Amino acid sequence: MKNRVITISCEFGSGGRTIGKKVAEKLGIPCYDNELLQKIAAESGFSENYIKDAGEYAPGGFLVSAFSHASRSGNPNNADYLWKIQYNIITELAEKGPCVIVGRCADYILRDKADCLRVFIHADMQFRAERIVKEYGEREQSPEQRLRDKDKRRAAYHRFYTDMKWGRAQNYDLTLNSGTIGIDRCADIICGLYE
Amino acid sequence: MKNRVITISCEFGSGGRTIGKKVAEKLGIPCYDNELLQKIAAESGFSENYIKDAGEYAPGGFLVSAFSHASRSGNPNNADYLWKIQYNIITELAEKGPCVIVGRCADYILRDKADCLRVFIHADMQFRAERIVKEYGEREQSPEQRLRDKDKRRAAYHRFYTDMKWGRAQNYDLTLNSGTIGIDRCADIICGLYE
Numbered sequence: 040m041k042n043r044v045i046t047i048s049c050e051f052g053s054g055g056r057t058i059g060k061k062v063a064e065k066l067g068i069p070c071y072d073n074e075l076l077q078k079i080a081a082e083s084g085f086s087e088n089y090i091k092d093a094g095e096y097a098p099g100g101f102l103v104s105a106f107s108h109a110s111r112s113g114n115p116n117n118a119d120y121l122w123k124i125q126y127n128i129i130t131e132l133a134e135k136g137p138c139v140i141v142g143r144c145a146d147y148i149l150r151d152k153a154d155c156l157r158v159f160i161h162a163d164m165q166f167r168a169e170r171i172v173k174e175y176g177e178r179e180q181s182p183e184q185r186l187r188d189k190d191k192r193r194a195a196y197h198r199f200y201t202d203m204k205w206g207r208a209q210n211y212d213l214t215l216n217s218g219t220i221g222i223d224r225c226a227d228i229i230c231g232l233y234e
Numbered sequence: 235m236k237n238r239v240i241t242i243s244c245e246f247g248s249g250g251r252t253i254g255k256k257v258a259e260k261l262g263i264p265c266y267d268n269e270l271l272q273k274i275a276a277e278s279g280f281s282e283n284y285i286k287d288a289g290e291y292a293p294g295g296f297l298v299s300a301f302s303h304a305s306r307s308g309n310p311n312n313a314d315y316l317w318k319i320q321y322n323i324i325t326e327l328a329e330k331g332p333c334v335i336v337g338r339c340a341d342y343i344l345r346d347k348a349d350c351l352r353v354f355i356h357a358d359m360q361f362r363a364e365r366i367v368k369e370y371g372e373r374e375q376s377p378e379q380r381l382r383d384k385d386k387r388r389a390a391y392h393r394f395y396t397d398m399k400w401g402r403a404q405n406y407d408l409t410l411n412s413g414t415i416g417i418d419r420c421a422d423i424i425c426g427l428y429e
Contacts, residue, residue: 050404159403161403161404206402206403206404207401207402207403208354208356208401208402208403208406208409209245209356209401209411211403211409211411212410212411212414212415213408213409213410213411213415214403214406214408214409215407215408216404216406216407216408219407220407220408220427224427228423228426228427231423232415232419232423
């Protein structure tokens with residue numbers, strides 16, 4: 040029997056991870072976010088930071104140059120190796136029981152394997168810029184530049200492995216603007232749709 | 235003072251119009267869909283069918299050839315003339331009071347004028363194909379072909395006048411898959427977000 044799984048894709052700074060945690064807490068099911076990273080790290084032998092970074096670079100460098108890609112996230116073989124581990128871990132988690140999975144193309148990986156509620160969370164630049172400064176502190180780059188950078192990378196990574204457009208409404212059951220709707224309310228709507 | 239307006243964009247056959255009507259009924263506010271068409275017809279002197287058709291062709295013909303465009307929906311001057319009338323009517327309706335407006339780029343037209351809840355409704359091909367045959371009957375073209383055709387036209391029309399990508403999650407507060415969520419539940423979620 041197929042478990043009911045909630046997958047949450049999100050723009051950086053939109054509060055998708057926070058929403059995932061809130062939803063899981065309310066529903067009394069596990070939320071895999073950092074735990075997922077830890078599992079991939081344990082299985083692959085790479086550090087969590089390396090995996091985090093690799094998850095936002097498309098191998099082959101159609102977004103960034105091959106050189107800058109190689110210097111940041113290793114060669115494509117590493118990326119493909121990580122993808123396989125990620126693929127297996129996400130599949131196993133979904134088989135284990137109902138859960139919330141944040142990011143890492145879980146919606147695509149589970150498309151034929153689990154009964155998924157596929158959610159995408161986004162918000163406008165200003166909302167996200169304020170949020171990332173509050174959550175992660177100031178950096179040399181402006182928050183807007185960091186967001187544009189991350190958005191591009193996530194979209195490219197998603198596109199590379201799934202051949203689907205990240206943020207295209209038709210790829211999800213539900214997309215929510217956390218900036219206008221509010222984080223708690225987003226969590227409530229998702230919980231309401233979970234049976 | 236700005237009125238609260240719900241704008242609903244939708245894929246053909248996804249039930250967006252039905253959802254709009256249900257929402258309006260529940261909230262006790264008017265829903266402008268066919269009424270909008272009638273108003274534009276009355277003001278412009280064109281028939282409702284002509285306007286319906288023109289609302290799904292991008293002038294200039296970057297989707298269809300200039301020739302086939304001209305033969306179907308008149309010259310670009312007509313399209314621009316209709317756009318201006320549509321623009322004014324939608325603006326006036328939003329100034330008059332809270333309401334639901336289905337289609338016709340109302341989300342874009344009202345972007346700086348009203349406090350909008352911007353919704354996009356979509357569903358997969360099979361759900362929509364069954365629905366259009368049930369609602370509008372069989373045609374010479376297969377339902378799938380009719381859907382693909384309409385989708386392309388709506389996206390092109392939207393793109394032409396708004397320079398925004400139709401169906402891109404980030405352009406809306408909320409997008410819903412009526413096929414997986416159900417039409418009544420979509421209406422409930424929208425009502426729940428309207429204050």
